[in-house]
Every structure is written in structure tokens, then in C-alpha cells.
Amino acid sequence: MDILTAIKTRSSFRSFLDEPVPSDLVREILAEASRAPSALNMQPWEVHVVVGSERKRLSKRLIRSYKERGVTCGPGASRPLPGKFIERARKCADDMGPLIRKMGYDFKEYVNEGSLNFYGAPCAIFIFLDESFPPERMVDIGSFLAFLLLASFAKGLGSCPVGLVNSYSEELRDFMNIPDSKKLVISIALGKPDPAQPVNDFRAERADINEFVRWLD
Numbered sequence: 001m002d003i004l005t006a007i008k009t010r011s012s013f014r015s016f017l018d019e020p021v022p023s024d025l026v027r028e029i030l031a032e033a034s035r036a037p038s039a040l041n042m043q044p045w046e047v048h049v050v051v052g053s054e055r056k057r058l059s060k061r062l063i064r065s066y067k068e069r070g071v072t073c074g075p076g077a078s079r080p081l082p083g084k085f086i087e088r089a090r091k092c093a094d095d096m097g098p099l100i101r102k103m104g105y106d107f108k109e110y111v112n113e114g115s116l117n118f119y120g121a122p123c124a125i126f127i128f129l130d131e132s133f134p135p136e137r138m139v140d141i142g143s144f145l146a147f148l149l150l151a152s153f154a155k156g157l158g159s160c161p162v163g164l165v166n167s168y169s170e171e172l173r174d175f176m177n178i179p180d181s182k183k184l185v186i187s188i189a190l191g192k193p194d195p196a197q198p199v200n201d202f203r204a205e206r207a208d209i210n211e212f213v214r215w216l217d
């Protein structure tokens with residue numbers, strides 16, 4: 001698959017087959033993701049991969065905490081966001097909702113528990129950044145993430161970035177024995193998407209570039 005096809009056709013998947021992903025394939029994808037640019041080529045990403053029964057055991061723990069604490073998917077902003085961002089988030093939920101209800105699930109429950117269950121994916125990837133780095137290095141992790149999503153898609157796998165795990169990162173660090181000095185930036189569900197599930201037909205819209213580009217000539 002050429003790069004532009006991958007960019008134009010990748011999307012997030014939210015239902016995976018319970019089939020393992022070969023570990024060599026995951027290693028290849030991680031090596032390809034590490035071609036991402038980073039400041040001074042420091043490659044600050046630290047990656048943990050959890051598969052199979054360990055992934056399921058981890059999800060049970062995360063979902064138990066979710067049921068106790070009830071932190072749900074949301075923008076996680078510290079102050080009110082401009083309306084257009086809230087509207088885009090609402091539109092995304094409004095468009096995805098009917099597909100999830102068609103599968104017989106409640107939207108919020110599917111997205112919250114589903115996120116912490118990595119939507120059934122056999123492989124979960126966690127990207128950490130050491131706390132000694134300044135916040136600007138998040139850009140490097142973002143590049144790594146984008147390369148990883150595109151490389152997996154080009155190799156026939158599906159993925160979904162999962163930010164909700166960040167709200168349960170203490171439980172995650174405890175499960176994986178990771179010190180507090182390592183900050184979880186993003187988690188990713190990785191596997192073979194289930195083609196029979198309507199939610200996987202969801203395609204999130206994008207704003208016209210005139211909405212976010214200012215051009216000075």
C-alpha cells in the first residue's frame with residue numbers, strides 16, 4: 001500500500017477478532033514506527049506491548065477501576081474549549097452511535113468499557129515518555145504514533161488509539177511495574193478488525209482546511 005492510500009483510508013477500528021497478531025509482525029511495525037522524526041533524534045519513546053491472556057487480565061483490572069471511579073472518554077481539557085471543538089466531538093459521537101446501537105450496545109458503555117478492553121484486540125501497545133523530558137517532546141511521541149498507525153494499516157492490521165487508559169495509568173503502571181517517573185502518553189489497540197461489526201464502517205469526518213489554515217501571502 002502506498003503512503004497516500006494509507007493516509008487517506010486508515011481509520012480507527014473498534015471491534016477486533018480474537019486472533020493473535022504474530023509477534024514478528026508487531027516488531028516490524030514498531031521498527032517502522034521508530035523511523036518517525038524526533039528532536040535531536042533522541043527517540044524518547046518507551047514502548048510496552050501486552051498480548052494474549054495478559055492483555056485480557058490487564059483489561060479486567062482497568063474495567064474494575066472504571067466501575068469504581070467512572071472516569072469516561074472526554075476531551076480532558078482543564079478549561080472550557082471553543083464551541084467548534086465540542087461540536088466536532090458531539091458530531092463524531094452522533095455519527096458513531098447508531099452503528100453501535102445496531103450491534104445492540106449502549107454507546108457510552110461500548111466506548112468506555114470497550115476502550116479499556118482495547119475493543120477486544122489481542123495486542124495493546126503503550127507509549128511512555130520519561131518525566132525528565134519537556135512537554136514539547138510529546139510531538140515526537142505523536143509522530144511515532146502516526147507512523148505506527150499507518151504502518152499497521154499498510155500491513156493489513158487495524159488499530160485504535162486509546163486515550164482513556166491515561167485516566168487509569170496508576171493501575172496500568174502497577175500492573176506492569178512501571179515507575180511513576182514514566183508518563184503514559186497513549187495506548188493503542190492493535191489487531192485484525194472484525195469486518196462483520198457495523199462500528200468498523202465508521203469514518204470520522206474532517207474539517208475543510210479553510211477552517212484551520214490561515215494563509216499569508
Ligand SMILES: Cc1cc2nc3c(=O)[nH]c(=O)nc-3n(C[C@H](O)[C@H](O)[C@H](O)COP(=O)(O)O)c2cc1C
Pocket residue numbers: 010011012013014073092111115160161162163164165186202203204
Ligand atoms: C490521543 C487520542 C486518544 C484517543 N482516545 C480514544 C479512546 O479512548 N477511545 C476511542 O474509542 N477512540 C479514541 N481515539 C480515536 C479517535 O476517536 C479517532 O482518532 C478520531 O475520532 C478520528 O477518527 P479516525 O482515527 O477513524 O480517523 C483517540 C485518538 C487519539 C489521537
